[in-house]
Amino acid sequence: MRRHFLIAGALACTAVLSPLAAWAQAAYPSKPVRIVVPNAPGGAADLTARTVGEKMAKGLGQPVVIDNRPGAGGVVAGQAVASAPADGYSLLLISSGTAVSEALFKSLPFDSRKDFIPVAPLATFDLVIVSSPTGEFKTLAELITWAKANPGKLNIGTPAIGTTQHLAAELFKTAAGIDAQVVPFKGTPDVITAIRGGQIQVGLDILSPLLSQIQGKALHPLAVTGTKRSRVLPDVPTAQEAGVKNLNAASWNGLAVPAKTPKAVVDRLSKEINVALRDPDVRKKLEALNLDPHPGTPAEAAAMLNGDIQRWTEVISRAKIERQ
Incomplete structure (x- = not known):
């Protein structure tokens, strides 16, 4: 009887906690969200985060604060977010540079593939x-x-x-x-x-x-060097059109959160990012920076990161570039 009592009590607790957990996720966000940018203010990465963040704030109903943490090839910013609570309130601006660091450095204080969940791409640039x-x-x-x-x-x-x-x-x-x-x-x-x-x-x-x-x-x-012609130089061919096959080296950036962030929170953030990227005013501002807005899913952002890590690891090995 004691065992049945304990099981019944556990089930009762679960019944109580489940609505509380659902309520906590439904209440997200209840405070400002920060985007940690591994670059100094004023550059394309910073301006991208600020432009998208401003629009995201309207959808989230909370301020989106830009936290610039340049230094050590993105390690400073990456470590700050990797060690942050996995609650959706700290995002990291990731990029093709994140993949390069993962491929180039022998040891990092985090693993870009294991310690982060990519939420969405932001933009590509030629x-x-x-x-x-x-x-x-x-x-x-x-x-x-x-x-x-x-x-x-x-x-x-x-x-x-x-x-x-x-x-x-x-x-x-x-x-x-x-x-x-x-x-x-x-x-x-x-x-x-x-x-x-x-x-x-x-x-x-x-x-x-x-x-x-x-x-x-x-x-x-x-x-x-990308797979399609540049919007601002439409008469200039891609390298593939010019006869160089297997060359795809466009750059990109996106947003990620710490691993173990609840899926419901990831999905909410992804939704707001994509709403922002489809906004005509946001697109106009990003295009003025010669960036191409790139709405997409968490899976697509993860594929961009993982594909670049594999690509640059192979290039570094083949070119005999010493890992640091």
């Missing part, structure tokens, strides 16, 4: 291969033909070693079947200066900071 307008390459096919006839003599400039752009250049070499040198610079301005000064023949970088140089005819675009 990478572009550029040359000097006075140089000898007017098309990507001409560049590849020259590189194959002159092995080891083509120099491809990118921002710092270990960036998405740097690894995309290594992937381009393999996909194009060419022997070339990837030359990492401190940043985009140095890449531009080196191309215009003739120290390197081509560069590979994110389109957005190069766009004014391209529109001003100071740089000549040869191809974008």
Whole structure:
């Protein structure tokens, strides 16, 4: 009889707790939500989070606060969210850079695949291969033909070693079947200066900071590296259209929450993010940053992260880049 009493008591407690748990999830959110951004204020990642967060706040009925935590290749921000309660009040801006860090660093204080649940993509942005307008390459096919006839003599400039752009250049070499040198610079301005000064023949970088140089005819675009043409450069072919198969190196960003966050909370956040991304005003603001809004599901965001981790791990191994 005592055992039956205990079982009955447990069932009674469950009956009481289940409505309480449902009420707690239904009450979400009951306080401000923060988005931790691994970049300084003012950049594309920060502005993306602020633009989407402002619209999300209206749907959630609570403020969305941006918490900028730059440093250590995103490790500072990632650790802050990985160690936060799994209650939906701390989100992390993840990106292709998150995947690069997972592939490049031997040891991180978190595992991007195990310690986070991707909630939704936010936006994608193109990478572009550029040359000097006075140089000898007017098309990507001409560049590849020259590189194959002159092995080891083509120099491809990118921002710092270990960036998405740097690894995309290594992937381009393999996909194009060419022997070339990837030359990492401190940043985009140095890449531009080196191309215009003739120290390197081509560069590979994110389109957005190069766009004014391209529109001003100071740089000549040869191809974008994603699977579709750029909205702002519709006449420029993709690398695949130019004959380089198996090259897909577009960048992206999205939002994630700590692992074990309740599914109902993840679904609510995903819904509000997608509502924001489909808002005409939000889309207009993101497109002004040369970003392409990318509504999507948690599963799609997870596939983007996992696919990039696998891709960049293979590139790092093949290019014999020392893991840090």
